[in-house]
Amino acid sequence: MKAYKASGLVVLFIVVFVFLIWLSQAFALGPHRNYTDDTRACRECHALHEAPSPAGAALLKATATTIEQAALATCNLCHGAGGPAVYKPYTVPTFTILARHSPTITLTSASYLGIATPETGVPAIRKVLCLACHNPHGTTLYTVPTFTSDTTYGVSNALLRLPGTASFGYRLPGAGTTGTPAAYGAQWCRDCHNKPENIIAHRLGPLGEPHPISFTNTYQAVWYWATPTYVLGKLGGTTSAYVMYDRELIDDPDPICQQCHEDARDVEGVFRVTTASYLPTDNPPYKAFPHQGRYSSFRVETGDDLCTNCHPLEELP
Numbered sequence: 001m002k003a004y005k006a007s008g009l010v011v012l013f014i015v016v017f018v019f020l021i022w023l024s025q026a027f028a029l030g031p032h033r034n035y036t037d038d039t040r041a042c043r044e045c046h047a048l049h050e051a052p053s054p055a056g057a058a059l060l061k062a063t064a065t066t067i068e069q070a071a072l073a074t075c076n077l078c079h080g081a082g083g084p085a086v087y088k089p090y091t092v093p094t095f096t097i098l099a100r101h102s103p104t105i106t107l108t109s110a111s112y113l114g115i116a117t118p119e120t121g122v123p124a125i126r127k128v129l130c131l132a133c134h135n136p137h138g139t140t141l142y143t144v145p146t147f148t149s150d151t152t153y154g155v156s157n158a159l160l161r162l163p164g165t166a167s168f169g170y171r172l173p174g175a176g177t178t179g180t181p182a183a184y185g186a187q188w189c190r191d192c193h194n195k196p197e198n199i200i201a202h203r204l205g206p207l208g209e210p211h212p213i214s215f216t217n218t219y220q221a222v223w224y225w226a227t228p229t230y231v232l233g234k235l236g237g238t239t240s241a242y243v244m245y246d247r248e249l250i251d252d253p254d255p256i257c258q259q260c261h262e263d264a265r266d267v268e269g270v271f272r273v274t275t276a277s278y279l280p281t282d283n284p285p286y287k288a289f290p291h292q293g294r295y296s297s298f299r300v301e302t303g304d305d306l307c308t309n310c311h312p313l314e315e316l317p
Contacts, residue, residue: 032159033138045074045136068129072103075130087152087276089291094278099293103130135161144184147220148236151263151287153276160184185218186256214254223253235259239271239283242300244310260306263287264294267301267309 031044046059053060053070062073078085135143144160152158201210217223223230225245233241235258242259246252265284272283279285286294295302301309
């Protein structure tokens with residue numbers, strides 16, 4: 001009898017232990033996912049009855065005069081300056097910011113993020129909000145799969161919204177015109193940067209020749225040269241994918257956007273990321289892409305280095 005009682009207590013202990021682990025994980029995720037019937041996560045962002053937010057703002061707690069201001073204020077409550085979130089997309093760096101995707105950018109058909117002919121039902125002028133790229137509710141139905149990221153240090157999808165969707169009343173400016181990629185990659189960029197001249201090739205200057213780019217590869221599957229052949233690899237976790245050695249008379253794979261535009265780094269050095277925040281001994285030292293960048297247009301490197309990462313001097317004309 002004592003043996004039965006002892007085994008029963010062991011089973012009960014294991015059940016309680018597993019339940020506590022599950023409970024701690026559920027609460028650790030905060031208001032972004034893993035809701036239960038009696039969740040308290042909703043009230044972190046939403047007022048249940050008399051919301052001070054403007055009409056149509058889904059009863060957000062933030063006091064604001066427009067939906068855009070309410071949404072931005074709600075995100076900044078945790079992710080803004082002084083907020084409790086570990087990773088802050090907009091920091092106060094020690095360098096001059098030369099590239100920035102601001103959540104308050106006004107898009108027009110003439111802007112660098114603009115679209116020549118807005119999709120039917122998409123205003124020509126609108127705000128880029130946090131919700132345009134991120135899904136605050138964490139459902140897998142509307143977010144891209146988890147990927148290895150060198151910007152958030154670890155395996156994460158940062159609740160990235162799946163392009164081409166209109167969930168929760170928001171969608172990317174060009175969503176629906178470029179397909180619905182199921183992973184983070186060049187096509188994610190194309191949903192906003194879809195000027196006609198960039199759909200097939202990227203012009204490297206006002207009078208420059210178009211440079212081919214790939215929209216089929218993703219952040220997890222890019223081609224780079226590893227003697228004696230090309231291999232599929234990941235941008236996150238290595239620097240080698242930023243060095244693509246073109247060979248004369250060989251039809252080499254085209255790069256994706258992030259192989260030239262990402263966090264500033266020395267691509268000939270060793271990739272090293274030990275923290276999500278700034279660390280001078282890391283490569284890259286700052287991890288703020290695609291929110292902020294050290295170089296203009298979020299270039300990985302500047303000057304000739306940006307070209308010679310893919311085109312060895314001996315193969316240039």
